[in-house]
Amino acid sequence: MTSSPIVWKIKRFFNIGSERQLRDAVKMVDSLAKSMIEQRREMGNFSTQKDLLSRFMANIDDDQYLRDIVVSFLLAGRDTIASGLTSLFYLLSQHPEVKRAILEESDRVMGQSGSGSRSWVASFEQMREMHYLHAVIYETMRLYPPIQFDSKYCQEMMCCQMYAMGRMERVWGSDCLEFKPERWLKNGLFTPECPFKYPVFQGGERVCLGKELALLEMKSVALALVRRFDIQVSEPDRTPRFAPGLTATVRGGLPVRIQERNG
Numbered sequence: 001m002t003s004s005p006i007v008w009k010i011k012r013f014f015n016i017g018s019e020r021q022l023r024d025a026v027k028m029v030d031s032l033a034k035s036m037i038e039q040r041r042e043m044g045n046f047s048t049q050k051d052l053l054s055r056f057m058a059n060i061d062d063d064q065y066l067r068d069i070v071v072s073f074l075l076a077g078r079d080t081i082a083s084g085l086t087s088l089f090y091l092l093s094q095h096p097e098v099k100r101a102i103l104e105e106s107d108r109v110m111g112q113s114g115s116g117s118r119s120w121v122a123s124f125e126q127m128r129e130m131h132y133l134h135a136v137i138y139e140t141m142r143l144y145p146p147i148q149f150d151s152k153y154c155q156e157m158m159c160c161q162m163y164a165m166g167r168m169e170r171v172w173g174s175d176c177l178e179f180k181p182e183r184w185l186k187n188g189l190f191t192p193e194c195p196f197k198y199p200v201f202q203g204g205e206r207v208c209l210g211k212e213l214a215l216l217e218m219k220s221v222a223l224a225l226v227r228r229f230d231i232q233v234s235e236p237d238r239t240p241r242f243a244p245g246l247t248a249t250v251r252g253g254l255p256v257r258i259q260e261r262n263g
C-alpha cells in the first residue's frame with residue numbers, strides 16, 4: 001500500500017515490488033480455488049452431495065464464476081470466524097464463570113456421556129436449544145467484532161464503526177464495556193437486537209450471507225473445545241492488540257495453554 005496511486009501504478013506496469021507479490025498471491029489463491037473445483041468435478045454427482053460448493057456446481061457451469069464464489073467464501077468466511085473465536089477464548093479465559101455457565105447449559109442439553117467424560121459434538125437441534133452459548137457469541141462480537149469497520153459508497157461515502165458502536169454508552173448503557181452475555185437473554189431466551197444497533201454482520205440487503213453458518217460454526221467449535229479442553233491464555237495480563245487489516249487479527253496471535261479435561 002502506498003500514499004500515491006502513481007507509485008503502485010508504476011509498480012504494476014513493470015510488475016515489480018508489492019504489485020508483483022500481490023499478483024503472485026492472487027495467482028496462488030486462484031489456483032487453489034481452481035483445484036477445489038476440479039477435485040469436486042471428478043467426484044461427480046453434485047445433486048446428491050450436500051456441501052456448499054457441490055450445490056453451486058449443480059446449478060452453475062461457468063468456471064470463472066465458480067472460482068469467484070470459492071474465493072469470496074474463503075475470504076469472507078475464514079478469517080472472520082478465526083477472529084471471533086480468538087476473542088471468545090480470550091474473554092472466556094478472563095471470565096471462568098461464563099465458561100462454567102456454558103458447560104452447565106451444554107450438560108443440561110446434551111447430557112454427560114459415558115465413563116465420566118463429556119461428549120463434545122452437539123447436534124443442530126441441541127445447538128438451537130443453547131441460548132446462553134448463543135448470547136456469549138453475540139456478546140463477544142459486540143466487544144470484539146471480527147470486522148471492526150466497514151465503508152459503503154453510494155452518492156456519498158459512509159463508514160460504519162462496528163468496534164466503536166459496540167462500546168458506546170448511549171447505545172448499550174452504562175455497563176457497555178462489561179462482558180455480560182445476560183444482556184441478550186430475556187427469561188433465559190436469546191433476544192436479538194436490531195442489526196443497525198448491532199451491525200457486526202451489517203443489515204439490510206447487504207447483510208452477511210454467511211451469518212447463520214458463521215454462528216453455527218462458532219458455536220459448534222467453541223462448544224467442542226470448551227467441553228473437551230481447558231484453555232487458558234498464557235499471558236492473561238497482556239491486553240491483545242489488533243493488527244491493522246480488513247479482519248481483526250491479534251498481533252502476534254494469542255498464545256494459550258491447553259489441557260485435556262478429565263470429565
Ligand code: HEM
Pocket residue numbers: 072073076077078080081084145146147150151199200201202205206207208209210211213214
Ligand atoms: C463471524 C463471522 C462473520 C462476520 C462477523 C461477517 C461479517 C460480514 C459483514 C460485516 C459483511 C458486509 C460487508 C460489506 O457489505 O461491506 C459480510 C458480507 C458477506 N459475508 Fe460475512 N461475516 C462472517 C462470516 C461469514 C461466513 C462464514 C461466510 C460464508 C461462508 C460469509 C459470507 C459473506 C458474503 C458472501 C458476504 C457478501 C454479501 C453481499 O455483499 O451481498 N461471511 N460479512
